Amino acid sequence: MTLSFADLSKWLREADRSGFRPFRLVVLRNIVVEPLETYLRYGAARLGLDLDVQWGDYDTISSEAVGEVSKWISLDTQAVMVFCHLEGASWGLARQFNSLDRTHQAAERARVVDWTETVVRGIRSKTQAMILWQGFLTPAYPAQGIFDSQTSHGQLGAIRQLNDAVRDALRRTPGAYFVDLDLCRGRVGDRHFYDYRYWHMGRAPFSLEAYEEIASENLKFLRAVVGKAKKCLVLDCDNVLWGGVVGEDGLANLKLGASYPGSTYQEFQQVVLDLHQRGVILALCSKNNEADVREVFGRHPDMILQEAHFAAQRVNWNNKVTNLRELAAELNIGLDSMVFVDDSEFEINLVRSQLPEVETIHIPAAMASRAGHRLLSAGLFDTLTVSAEDARRGQMYREEAIRQHQRAAATDLEGYYRSLDMRLEIGFVDDLSLPRVAQQTQKTNQFNLTTRRYTEADIQAFARREDAAVIFARLRDRFGDSGIVGTCILIFAQGEALIDTFLLSCRALGRGVEDAFLSQSLRLAKARGASAVVGEYYATGKNAQVSDFFASRGFEEIGAGDGGADRRFRLDLSRPVPPEPEYFGGIEAPIPLAAPNRA
């Protein structure tokens, strides 16, 4: 099934990538890793990116990063990968470890960490691009043999401490990440990871298998930064969550539990629960009698997943394509944010052909014992940060379901909103909110006027600018804390304010939060002396619902202009700012955002 290296080379030359988003990557390195390019470009194409790879000259990491001008890094670079082989950074730690005493080892480590920091700072001074630092590899046969692992100051310990220090340095630089090559090596296995022939002939250390795995690991970061991380895992039940068919075999005969073969399904459920706890929304899509499935969840003692973990479910005899469409609509997410897992080849092929935007994972019965790894290996759900919001997301979706339920029962909508006791907190982005704000720009698709994706470094750069402001909205109500649900970026120029970004998380939609947040943003623009606000709309195929947002809020349409926007709007600020909806329990904003104009 997987394409060979030669096939990929051919595909890359022939495939039509018009309409793909260009993405500029620079690779700095002190080794030869060029075969990586084929795997990176193919994987990027599957994310809708036309990847342009610029190779820094061999062994020029320092001069490219720190030199006054870089041959390759420029303002429009979007990612920089750094491959620093330990030998090139410290011959002593890599190859002459036993000749170094402990003082020298510590000095070498400190020197390499200093150098790393200088390189990262240098890159950051030239570009806000994401930095992907490839961690140092630990040796297969450490310098002190079996004794090396007995202490923390053998060669393994020294390299691990070095990686820890590099990781800390990267954490202090927004948008800089540590790519753990030791993980890649572990998955491939030492004997297959290296190719010593080319190491000696041409300073190229890795095998094709290694390049493929290293590319896959780096592509997880690209997926996350361009906003293609998946949000929702849709699971079949029979032969996925448990072995057997509940409707035929009966509850008591299902394979699920601590011993084989039930253990494979239990292990898979734990993997799913782990994903849920880092923010993945779960849904069920199963051809079954609802009562049968409910009975398994309610009565089977070995179920790890509980019904409460699922934000939505379609357990019926309908076509799964229809069910997936309905689930997407109910959860207010795009089909391309969904991953569908099924054991039936028929269902998988049906979804692939009818809903190609849904990512599918086929787990035939024979693969049940590897289902967890299969689900995790592509990093479909991986995010650059795991925020406090993520851990609570599942719960937030359940709270939302309760709200929807009550809303359906309410006859007076405003009265219902009032009963929610919504409290909105507006704040300027700070260290604590930075990861979530950047994540919102990367992940929000539907209520997003411009869909500009920003890294933490980008957001920090905006926040530092005197002519820009980044604010967020945090929402709480009597059901719970929804966390940060909105981000707005304003840029001030020529006496006016441009709304660079205005977005809201879908779980906050449909209760006036957008109006309250817009009013607050306009107040900020006014307080900063802007005479008017300009809003733009960029159509993406997913944000049609906000096409008329500005027009319906009193903005005047002024033509598309030549900046690339599909529609542009203007609002004169000499008139009073439209008031926030009255049914909020409270809206708090720091000075100088100015208080709401109602008493």
Next chain:
Amino acid sequence: MEQKILEIVSQIMGVPLQSVTLASSAENIPTWDSLKHMNLVLALEQTFDIHLSEEQIVELTRVDSILTIVGKLVGS
């Protein structure tokens, strides 16, 4: 096998298939540099499930010698 080798050379060097013959070599295909040579070796090994020695790698700079060496390894 000859056809498959010609295809791989064409794919890796980025030249049209019809321009690749048994007489093609690093001398007359301008894109055949040392990096492409490494890609070629790795692609041949993967496609034919063989392992080339360092000596053989150095000799693989002509299509006819590729055919000889790969043919010997696949046959054995």
